[in-house]
Amino acid sequence: MALVLxxxxxxxxxxxxxxxxxxxxxxxxxxxxxxxxLACGMTVVIISAGIDLSVSxxxxxxxxxxxxxxxxxGWSALAAVPVxxxxxxxxxxxxxxxxAQMRIQPFIVTLAMMVFGRGLAKVIxxxxxxxxxxxxxxxxxxxxxxxEIFGIIDSRVLxxxxxxxxxxxxxxxxxxxxxxxxxxxxxxxxxxxGNLEAARLSGVPVRLTLISxxxxxGVFAAVxxxxxxxxxxxxxxxxxxxxxxxxxxxxxIGGTSLAGGKGSVILTLIGVLTIGYLQKILSxxxxxxxxxxxxxxxIIICAVLFQRGRx
Amino acid sequence: xxxxxxxxxxxxARTQEERMTTTGRDLTSMGPxxxxxxxxxxxxxxxxxGIRKAFGPVEVLHGIDFEVLPGEIHVLAGENGAGKxxxxxxxxxxxxxxxxxxxxxxxxxxxARPSEAVRAGIATIHQELSLVPSMTVxxxxxxxxxxxxxxxxxxxxxxxxxxxxxxxxxxxxxxxxQLISELPISCQQSLEIARALTRDASILILDEPTSALNxxxxxxxxxxxxxxxxxxxxxxxxxxxxxEIYQLADRITVLRDGALVxxxxxxxxxxxxxxxxxxxxxxxxxxxxxxxxxRTAAQPARDEPALAGARGxxxxxxxxxxxxxxxxxxxxVGGVSFTLNRGEVLGLAGLEGSGKSEVLHALFGxxxxxxxxxLRLFGEPFSMKGPxxxxxxxxxxxxxxxxxxxxxxxxxxxxxxxxxxxxxxSGRCGWMRRxxxxxAVRDLTREFRLRAPSDEAPVRSLSGGNQQKVxxxxxxxxxxxxxLLDEPTRGIDVGAKADIYDLxxxxxxxxxxxxxxxxxxxxxxALSDRIIVxxxxxxxxxxxxxxxxxxxxxxxAMGSQRRQSNGR
Numbered sequence: 105m106a107l108v109l110x111x112x113x114x115x116x117x118x119x120x121x122x123x124x125x126x127x128x129x130x131x132x133x134x135x136x137x138x139x140x141x142l143a144c145g146m147t148v149v150i151i152s153a154g155i156d157l158s159v160s161x162x163x164x165x166x167x168x169x170x171x172x173x174x175x176x177x178g179w180s181a182l183a184a185v186p187v188x189x190x191x192x193x194x195x196x197x198x199x200x201x202x203x204a205q206m207r208i209q210p211f212i213v214t215l216a217m218m219v220f221g222r223g224l225a226k227v228i229x230x231x232x233x234x235x236x237x238x239x240x241x242x243x244x245x246x247x248x249x250x251x252e253i254f255g256i257i258d259s260r261v262l263x264x265x266x267x268x269x270x271x272x273x274x275x276x277x278x279x280x281x282x283x284x285x286x287x288x289x290x291x292x293x294x295x296x297x298g299n300l301e302a303a304r305l306s307g308v309p310v311r312l313t314l315i316s317x318x319x320x321x322g323v324f325a326a327v328x329x330x331x332x333x334x335x336x337x338x339x340x341x342x343x344x345x346x347x348x349x350x351x352x353x354x355x356x357i358g359g360t361s362l363a364g365g366k367g368s369v370i371l372t373l374i375g376v377l378t379i380g381y382l383q384k385i386l387s388x389x390x391x392x393x394x395x396x397x398x399x400x401x402x403i404i405i406c407a408v409l410f411q412r413g414r415x
Numbered sequence: 416x417x418x419x420x421x422x423x424x425x426x427x428a429r430t431q432e433e434r435m436t437t438t439g440r441d442l443t444s445m446g447p448x449x450x451x452x453x454x455x456x457x458x459x460x461x462x463x464x465g466i467r468k469a470f471g472p473v474e475v476l477h478g479i480d481f482e483v484l485p486g487e488i489h490v491l492a493g494e495n496g497a498g499k500x501x502x503x504x505x506x507x508x509x510x511x512x513x514x515x516x517x518x519x520x521x522x523x524x525x526x527a528r529p530s531e532a533v534r535a536g537i538a539t540i541h542q543e544l545s546l547v548p549s550m551t552v553x554x555x556x557x558x559x560x561x562x563x564x565x566x567x568x569x570x571x572x573x574x575x576x577x578x579x580x581x582x583x584x585x586x587x588x589x590x591x592x593q594l595i596s597e598l599p600i601s602c603q604q605s606l607e608i609a610r611a612l613t614r615d616a617s618i619l620i621l622d623e624p625t626s627a628l629n630x631x632x633x634x635x636x637x638x639x640x641x642x643x644x645x646x647x648x649x650x651x652x653x654x655x656x657x658x659e660i661y662q663l664a665d666r667i668t669v670l671r672d673g674a675l676v677x678x679x680x681x682x683x684x685x686x687x688x689x690x691x692x693x694x695x696x697x698x699x700x701x702x703x704x705x706x707x708x709x710r711t712a713a714q715p716a717r718d719e720p721a722l723a724g725a726r727g728x729x730x731x732x733x734x735x736x737x738x739x740x741x742x743x744x745x746x747x748v749g750g751v752s753f754t755l756n757r758g759e760v761l762g763l764a765g766l767e768g769s770g771k772s773e774v775l776h777a778l779f780g781x782x783x784x785x786x787x788x789x790l791r792l793f794g795e796p797f798s799m800k801g802p803x804x805x806x807x808x809x810x811x812x813x814x815x816x817x818x819x820x821x822x823x824x825x826x827x828x829x830x831x832x833x834x835x836x837x838x839x840x841s842g843r844c845g846w847m848r849r850x851x852x853x854x855a856v857r858d859l860t861r862e863f864r865l866r867a868p869s870d871e872a873p874v875r876s877l878s879g880g881n882q883q884k885v886x887x888x889x890x891x892x893x894x895x896x897x898x899l900l901d902e903p904t905r906g907i908d909v910g911a912k913a914d915i916y917d918l919x920x921x922x923x924x925x926x927x928x929x930x931x932x933x934x935x936x937x938x939x940x941a942l943s944d945r946i947i948v949x950x951x952x953x954x955x956x957x958x959x960x961x962x963x964x965x966x967x968x969x970x971x972a973m974g975s976q977r978r979q980s981n982g983r
Binding site for chain 2: 286287288289290291292294295297298299301302303304305306307308309361365366
């Protein structure tokens with residue numbers, strides 16, 4: 105509904121018909137994809153009545169790790185991608201263990217993981233961006249070829265009409281949807297988020313469920329990090345700061361409750377597109393950044409109020 | 416669950432006069448709809464006329480007339496979903512969008528919010544408690560109308576002193592400085608009542624106030640209510656317990672499916688008629704009182720008591736101990752041994768804090784390392800590892816706290832019912848077989864006569880009784896062999912209770928063993944094949960059904976009978 109409204113507004117303020125061009129929509133989709141991938145994982149965690157603030161740092165860590173493995177180390181993409189995803193999964197699982205086993209509040213755990221992850225990214229990168237200028241044994245920088253995978257992720261298919269990152273985003277939405285709506289794990293996540301004690305007494309493996317939710321979020325953050333590195337053509341330890349807030353906003357605008365136990369990834373998709381269109385329309389109409397920020401804030405509140413009104 | 420420390424209770428058997436009395440008169444001729452004539456010459460405290468209320472397109476109240484006189488206890492009766500709660504919510508200001516007229520003290524009013532109703536002298540005590548767990552007893556009693564102190568602050572000392580006085584008057588054994596979260600649920604409920612009484616309300620609405628109280632507390636509540644009646648207060652009382660109706664009520668108003676069936680003085684409406692008014696049909700084999708309803712439902716199991724033993728043991732419990740949650744070295748259950756047979760209902764009686772609920776939780780594995788003892792499940796060792804293992808081995812627990820331990824409010828009916836049986840409906844990689852799942856759930860909920868808008872509706876949209884049925888259905892779907900039931904009929908109406916008794920009978924006939932905890936003595940006596948009575952964490956006696964009496968069970972629960980050495 106908010107999305108429909110946004111499209112209508114887009115048609116009204118079409119910036120001389122620019123809104124009707126597919127390339128505009130394509131670019132919007134490309135721009136929100138990284139956020140959208142984070143939001144998928146965030147949806148899972150929020151439904152489990154948690155929150156994951158660490159996704160932005162895990163994204164940076166993944167971007168740096170990926171760039172480091174593929175460029176200075178010269179790994180092939182086929183080897184690097186699984187390793188980076190595994191890093192995301194492991195760090196996500198650590199958050200999950202701390203939440204589930206140690207019973208520390210998710211906010212605290214993932215806040216700590218956010219700081220830790222950012223630090224780890226800086227350790228791996230030595231505090232600098234990792235680019236295709238690779239220092240050799242003598243400390244002289246040499247230019248190596250940008251690995252093919254970077255180009256592939258940043259390219260478009262279908263006659264240049266669809267970005268690869270958007271397809272990756274769509275795949276993440278699909279995977280999340282299958283997990284949440286069609287799998288046993290999904291049922292467990294909703295139950296744990298809705299009433300943890302009731303879930304436990306029903307024989308739901310509560311700890312495993314929570315760990316899985318955070319691990320999934322970590323994996324999605326790693327996927328987003330790989331995409332980010334490919335788009336920036338380097339691994340930047342400072343990348344993605346405050347992305348977790350955008351991801352949370354997208355989930356909330358969709359109508360998933362922070363109280364847990366309720367929501368869906370389809371709602372999150374709507375939230376992602378709503379914010380995407382808002383940004384696009386404002387930039388088409390050359391609105392200054394200040395206006396964009398203020399409007400984004402306002403729309404978060406409106407969307408939440410609107411959702412409540414419908415219940 | 417922690418044992419209550421603060422509120423230690425003693426039982427008092429009710430006097431004979433106070434027991435449920437039934438007028439022998441046959442008033443079947445008095446059909447639904449007949450309203451008793453002028454009761455009194457005094458002006459009513461509350462008049463509701465032609466009240467209609469709709470949620471969206473669905474009208475749930477179809478023109479209700481309801482009045483309450485000063486100095487009367489007026490029972491509002493009806494099955495779950497009959498519209499009692501909605502009517503009460505209109506009266507207490509929770510809903511303002513209704514049609515019809517509401518007069519309080521002769522003035523026509525329409526409350527925009529509950530606080531306006533409170534100011535008009537209407538105090539409501541809801542079934543679900545509304546105390547703040549992290550605040551003290553005194554703070555809660557004065558929440559919302561704190562006593563002003565100097566410099567615009569709160570006079571805490573005065574509040575505490577006042578609270579202490581109220582607690583003493585209510586005979587509540589807790590301190591004003593104690594946190595609500597430290598108190599057992601029965602004590603919290605008494606406090607809720609105390610809070611309403613301190614506000615000097617002229618109209619008091621109680622929605623099933625006794626569901627968490629023991630008999631002594633119930634008695635003291637009733638004394639208080641009668642006292643309030645004599646001081647010309649009006650009391651609207653909602654309950655599903657027959658005996659309470661006939662102990663307390665001056666008049667009864669019955670609702671059914673959102674419509675008024677009638678209002679009658681209690682003497683003109685014997686139980687049989689009341690049930691007929693409420694249900695709109697004769698319950699099968701219904702006799703003249705609630706006990707009879709229960710007895711009838713449990714009859715077949717009773718015919719073959721010997722058979723139960725012949726079927727063999729389902730669960731053998733030896734020296735079960737449960738450590739106190741906080742106090743080291745103390746045990747809330749201190750060495751309990753018994754055998755639960757196949758196809759038998761074993762009643763577990765005891766007061767609040769006797770450890771009966773803890774026994775159930777421990778057997779289910781919900782207490783983890785706090786519990787130890789030797790268990791054999793159908794002859795094989797059983798280690799109380801945890802809920803998951805228990806469910807897998809066919810042991811299922813229904814807790815007495817549906818809201819916080821039972822249901823997740825946002826889950827759909829289907830997902831709630833299947834929650835404990837997901838493995839049955841999913842493959843090895845976790846893919847749900849949804850069609851199979853929803854069919855199994857639908858079959859079961861039909862058996863339970865569940866009334867829900869749809870299978871996809873969130874459980875929070877169901878009435879309390881139907882939520883309880885959802886919860887029970889969840890416990891039954893995994894096809895358990897041992898059922899641990901803690902207050903299975905709490906807060907549900909006569910019709911639903913009869914349904915559940917009926918179901919329990921079929922489960923027992925299938926060979927399921929049931930360990931039953933219930934605070935309703937009639938239910939306990941009627942359903943159980945044997946009863947073991949607990950006192951202070953130990954078994955004080957065991958009685959067979961035929962020799963069991965209310966008095967004997969009560970006496971054993973109080974610990975006055977010869978008992979095994981009590982090493983506390």
